[in-house]
Each structure stands twice: as structure tokens, then as C-alpha cells.
Ligand SMILES: [Zn+2]
């Protein structure tokens with residue numbers, strides 16, 4: 651497994667707040683946040699919105715001939731649009747699954763408590779603690795570094811961020827934004843083979859970008875960034891809701907000198923045509939911008 655060189659990003663859910671199926675969202679998709687990263691020999695998943703349900707089915711189909719299914723899930727925060735798909739994630743119900751689950755401590759609850767309360771009675775008929783899969787929970791508390799060495803299935807977590815020891819090491823560094831009410835959200839940076847991806851959803855840069863975010867994302871190859879609102883809607887209704895405008899996303903991309911920006915966490919009341927207009931407006935501010943849609947794939951080792 652050490653020889654597998656890949657850094658592939660797939661979008662399974664790109665919507666914010668709540669799922670929006672229907673004819674007006676067909677091109678971008680209506681599922682909430684979920685991004686799959688195939689990196690080295692590892693399968694990493696960012697958030698467990700409703701998009702993770704279809705991803706789970708896909709992973710199970712690919713695993714038909716496998717003895718084990720090793721996965722790592724990174725949760726940004728506890729809001730429903732980032733967790734709603736978790737109880738329906740098929741690998742949880744399979745004994746071959748070995749899942750490392752990472753997430754923040756919020757309102758005094760660690761990530762195991764946050765997930766277990768969601769997937770146990772009275773909120774859900776099946777108790778996650780009774781499932782045959784093997785689950786290991788890791789509560790993250792701010793700026794940390796999670797690493798996988800090329801030949802090791804298990805990660806190790808360092809409290810200090812250091813340079814990679816090995817170009818084939820998969821390295822995830824984190825920081826916490828305080829701009830998302832009430833308890834903040836984790837921002838993740840994934841690094842492999844000299845390429846870096848930053849996942850910064852549920853952030854609101856009303857007073858400019860936070861220094862920790864800029865340090866984490868400086869020079870990244872790909873920035874997946876919250877761009878929920880138009881400037882008009884932000885100013886009139888949505889200020890302080892914890893999400894960015896297209897202008898905030900493009901400013902962040904410029905300030906961090908990233909190579910490409912992906913607009914993410916789309917407002918559920920915006921249809922495909924509205925998202926197209928926002929993408930066009932964003933490109934005038936930051937040329938290398940795309941609007942995320944379900945099924946979008948990006949190969950980071952092919953870029954540049
Ligand atoms: Zn959200």
C-alpha cells in the first residue's frame with residue numbers, strides 16, 4: 651500500500667444548512683457537506699452531511715472483495731448539515747470497517763458524545779455503540795497535527811505542528827475558527843506529496859480572515875471555502891449567521907495566495923442559475939474559481 655501515489659478529491663455534498671432535492675438544484679446537487687479524499691493509501695472523508703450516504707454505498711460496492719475497510723472521518727462541527735448522514739453511513743454497519751473519527755469538543759461534549767447522542771434512542775432507533783464496525787474517536791482541541799506514515803494504518807496525533815518527515819506521509823493540520831456561532835468550527839489542511847488542500851467551511855470573515863486560517867492555507871493548491879451568500883443577502887439578512895459571501899471567499903483566496911478556489915456550502919434557497927451567476931462573479935475577483943457540484947473530481951497530483 652505504500653506505493654500508491656494519489657491525491658484525489660470527490661464532492662458528494664456541497665449544500666449548506668439543509669438538503670435541497672428537486673429540479674432547480676440538479677446540476678449542483680442538493681446534498682449537504684461531504685467531500686471524499688483518496689490520498690496515498692487512505693480514504694479520508696470531510697464531514698458527514700447527507701452526501702455521505704451515497705459515498706457509503708459507493709465504498710461498500712468497492713469493498714466487496716476486501717477483508718477490511720479503513721476510513722477516517724473529519725467533522726468540522728456539530729451542526730446538523732454536517733452530521734445528518736452519519737447514521738445512514740453503510741460502512742458503520744459492517745464488521746470489516748475500521749473508522750477513525752475526528753472532531754472538535756463543543757459545548758463541553760467530546761466528539762464521541764456528540765456523535766453518540768445523534769445515533770442512539772430517542773433520536774435514532776439504532777445505537778451506534780452496538781454496531782459491528784470498529785470505531786476510534788479522536789477529539790481535537792485546536793491546532794494539532796494528525797499523521798499517517800506510509801506503511802501504518804493507524805494515525806498518530808501531535809500537539810505541535812512540524813514539517814513532514816516523509817513526502818509520502820499524509821498529514822492533516824487543524825485550526826479552529828471562532829467566527830461560526832456559537833462554538834466555532836474546525837478548519838482542516840491535508841498535505842501529501844508536496845500538495846495541500848484546505849477545507850474551510852462554516853466561516854464568516856466579516857472582519858477579515860483570522861491569522862490561524864491564513865497561516866494554515868498560505869499557498870495551498872486547493873481551497874474549499876464557504877461562499878453561501880450573495881453580498882445583498884448577507885447585508886440585508888444573513889450577517890452574523892456564520893457564513894461567507896462570494897467576496898469573502900475570493901478575498902481569502904487572494905490573501906492566502908492559493909492556486910484554486912472552490913465555492914462551497916451553497917445557500918439552499920439558491921437554484922442552479924443563481925449559483926452559476928455567483929461563480930461568474932467570483933471569477934472576476936479570483937480567476938481560478940469553480941463552484942462545487944456533486945460529482946466534481948479534482949486530481950491534485952495532476953494540477954500545476
Ligand atoms: Zn453548515
Ligand SMILES: [Zn+2]
Nearest residue numbers: 727729830852
Ligand atoms: Zn454550521
